């Protein structure tokens with residue numbers, strides 16, 4: 001409660017205070033001329049305080065003014081006004097009983113109180129208060145001391161409650177004494193004589209009036225208290241309500257602010273979206289226009305594509321026809337065909353007179369020299385030929401062999417009958433044997449290259465075995481006879497030579513072949529050797545051994561039994577050649593089975609690479625992004641297992657698209673029935 005005056009008023013009402021002494025102004029403002037209170041609080045108390053409360057306003061120890069308890073005094077009948085009837089009152093009856101019940105009210109009804117207007121502060125307060133070191137501090141009684149937290153500045157030195165009570169008691173006593181002086185008992189008894197009855201009645205009436213007044217005052221106080229409590233409660237409620245409303249308003253305002261912000265953002269987004277839609281519509285329209293403009297181009301491209309497709313089909317058809325014609329040409333040896341023949345002088349010039357430094361090596365059939373013939377690098381094989389009398393036969397056989405062309409057969413360029421020499425294309429990367437033993441510190445062949453080479457050898461062998469009018473058998477197939485070109489593409493050399501030599505020497509010495517074919521025993525079937533015959537079965541057997549050699553890197557006899565055991569013991573992974581890199585186990589296992597199968601097939605008369613082996617290698621050839629042809633299932637498996645590099649080149653594949661190799665497929669399909677005839 002910050003309004004002190006209001007607080008004092010409430011306390012006056014609450015406690016029914018009827019006597020109050022309070023400061024009229026701060027001491028420093030005191031002047032003798034001061035007749036009314038100057039402090040705002042004092043003025044307000046004077047104006048608003050309960051009319052029953054009499055107030056003495058003091059300043060610097062002097063009484064400045066008094067506000068009478070006009071409510072009570074005015075309630076008295078005029079006849080009882082102290083100035084007229086003071087002598088009619090019985091001091092004993094009036095003072096003592098009433099003093100006991102409500103001394104303040106009794107005092108207020110005493111005529112002597114009228115004199116208080118003329119009292120100085122020292123008159124009002126007993127002499128002992130004059131001894132107060134600071135009389136000006138006696139401004140206000142604080143029975144409620146502690147309730148008011150802040151004392152007003154002009155009430156800096158309030159008198160204690162006990163002091164004030166004492167002051168009041170002394171004052172009452174003094175007033176009683178005055179009565180005693182005015183109405184001594186002797187005068188009363190004498191004066192009442194004739195008016196005794198009247199006096200008694202008067203007294204009764206006065207008592208009744210007094211009682212009624214008390215009752216009225218009590219009621220009024222009670223009502224005011226109730227009103228005060230009610231007002232306080234209402235005020236408190238209103239304040240709480242206001243606080244709550246303020247909080248709600250704040251909350252509502254912040255909520256509205258949030259909504260406004262969101263609205264603004266939504267508006268912004270809406271504008272952006274509209275802008276985007278507009279741009280998209282614009283772009284769409286532009287694209288549609290462009291598309292319309294491109295329509296003729298698309299149409300012409302479509303037509304071009306159709307015609308190209310048509311051309312392609314025709315080309316394929318032509319290719320197939322050409323292939324067929326080639327096959328017919330190969331199978332039919334024209335009588336007038338003339339082989340490239342080189343003179344002995346030419347060979348001497350090409351090989352620098354068969355110089356030692358031009359010698360590449362020596363095999364079972366003769367010595368091989370490197371040379372440059374007609375600006376072409378060549379390999380010249382001078383045969384160790386002792387059947388001089390059969391020159392015509394040699395000529396015929398070689399002529400036949402020189403017509404056989406296949407990408408995986410070393411091309412026989414020509415012959416030199418004078419020197420019994422064969423002139424071949426030169427293959428710079430040596431033999432498969434050299435690569436397998438990594439001679440001259442060459443890199444080992446990868447498993448991809450090995451699988452490719454197996455396919456190439458199979459293809460070449462099939463071609464030889466299907467040659468017309470009679471099949472060409474290699475007879476001594478081994479890694480030394482498989483040469484590699486600059487791109488490590490494998491080519492079989494010496495095909496037909498063994499057979500030719502055997503045939504030419506058959507009549508004289510059947511053991512010749514085996515003694516001459518050094519290093520071939522591991523690749524030839526002993527039974528076939530004993531039978532003294534080189535057949536396609538012997539080639540299949542050798543091919544099986546070569547497969548196992550490429551798979552394991554072993555150069556051992558009995559290799560097929562060792563691989564078989566590994567398969568049975570489920571430890572094939574222990575026998576595959578680690579130098580070839582990380583073999584895909586499925587392919588490695590397939591190759592192991594294929595190699596063993598070839599060896600077993602060779603024992604049967606019906607062994608056929610095309611139907612029994614090749615079919616397993618290629619059923620549905622597809623071209624991958626690296627340009628190589630693969631079995632569709634194998635290359636799909638390769639790609640789907642996460643590989644993105646070429647199995648052949650190990651370079652990254654540009655894409656994973658596979659194009660069916662229709663030409664090869666149709667060739668295979670055509671081939672197979674022919675082979676089976």
Ligand SMILES: Nc1ncnc2c1ncn2[C@@H]1O[C@H](COP(=O)(O)OP(=O)(O)OP(=O)(O)O)[C@@H](O)[C@H]1O
Nearest residue numbers: 360361362363364365368379424425426427431480
């Ligand atoms: N066309 C060729 N180009 C390059 N080198 C060749 C060519 N032909 C053969 N050679 C090499 O000449 C050497 C001798 O080859 P040759 O074919 O006479 O014997 P071989 O195959 O090793 O054994 P055999 O003839 O007893 O089977 C080998 O090192 C071989 O690699």
